[in-house]
Amino acid sequence: MSIPGSARRTHQKGPVTLRGQMVPATTTDERLLSNDEDSWVHSDPWRVMRIQSEFVEGFGALAELGPAVSVFGSARIKPGDAEYSLAEEVARELVEAGYAVITGGGPGLMEAANKGAHEAGGVSVGLGIELPFEQGMNSFVDLGVDFRYFFVRKTMFVKYASGFIVLPGGFGTFDELFEAITLVQTGKVRQFPIVLVGTEFWGGLLDWLRSTVRERGLVGEHDVDLLHLVDSPAEAVRIVSEGAAELARQESEATADAAAEGAE
Template identity: 70%
Template sequence: MSEPAEPSEPDDRRERQTGPVTLRGDQVPATTTDQRLLDSRPTGHGADWLHTDPWRVLRIQSEFVEGFGALAELGPAVSVFGSARTRPGDPAYELGVQVGRALVEAGYAVITGGGPGSMEAANRGAHEAGGTSVGLGIELPYETGLNEYVDLGVNFRYFFARKTMFVKYAQGFIVLPGGFGTLDELFEALTLVQTRKVTSFPVVLMGTAYWGGLVDWLRSSALSHGTISPADVELVHVTDDVADAVRTVSTWDDQVRPWNPARRGTIDR
């Protein structure tokens, strides 16, 4: 998942996926489920939340149950992130297609946010290569639904439930150029690795020109001020080469599972 695409003018063709439910036209609400959960502004009597939030827990629980059930037998997979605003023909889009294809050839399923742009590109590469193409959609104000290259799709209302699935069912992250949403997922993954909530989890940034400034800032500012350690900077691997990106993920994966019968492909080492 990355930042939402540019919003279009509301009309009768609006569509939103709310969990398993599809809403169109006048049925599309003005707010999202996440927004209503997190918005602390009062909407009547101050104790109204007592009659709503406890029930939200059941809906949140159902999202975890649905996600776990859908992905439990997925096998080795890699989550790929990038901008929703990338268009076909853009070098970043074509890079996403190559990444999706190469991951499938190396024996991995591909997980994305299921949207357009770079997410669609990675799903497309996986789908066209005959692999498993997964999309984890999210309810957004201008949600467009899952892209056409998703073979296995799960729609979520809550970001935190969805983000759990990105990490739990992946052997690593490959991050294409993206905006706020991509940065959110990138730094959440790095935080989980840094704090050892997850182990042996590679994070690869595709595009030295795009990500170089961020990595330089980590070294020149964050590291120099002592807010991160030298080892933290090494948690990311930056490359322009698709084979190198996939090899980085598979090398980490092999350290955890030296023999992995679910990996049906190989890449040059």
């Protein structure tokens, strides 16, 4: 007996959709990081071309997006949970402030943020990723791009965002949060604002960073201050907006200074 199409497992491999016996046993990232293949000398150089194509596709899709904010949070939160409503409100506030909303495009708080942006009449962006357990792009995404490689996807989250708003989440959310703060702390990117929403959830982490980590000198005196902790969606958006405005002012001054030096 054949299985209805809607019940078959679906696997998204970049722009390609696979079902049934065509679903691979490993992900593209897993194969990239493995050295078990005897043919790696010949196959790895060709992977560079695929990686390049993902960057080109991502840049092409998002280049004209305009001001945007990346919103992160758990895929496991369900509609009806308090955090789901919180993510919707954060996205609505961002749209009202003139921002597009970028998420990972999956379920849970990603779906909630995309829903809030979509229903507020803003641009709702989803950057999906190939995983062994398929999540799929949620139905509230207006502009979606599926990636094979995590590092390409992460580049898009940072490159096209004026700030990050981070809601409660697990390992994936922690990964995105700490990558962002590391890039800012090391000066690899502009010092865009990073806002944590949910004092009850994030407060213990900040206490640990300020005590155990900072007191031992493992981070700089003011590094933890790069993270802003709030409970209000409006406050989160205010911090992002003010931070983006300050960055724009600094860039404008830097451009003017460079032009003046060139004219001398």
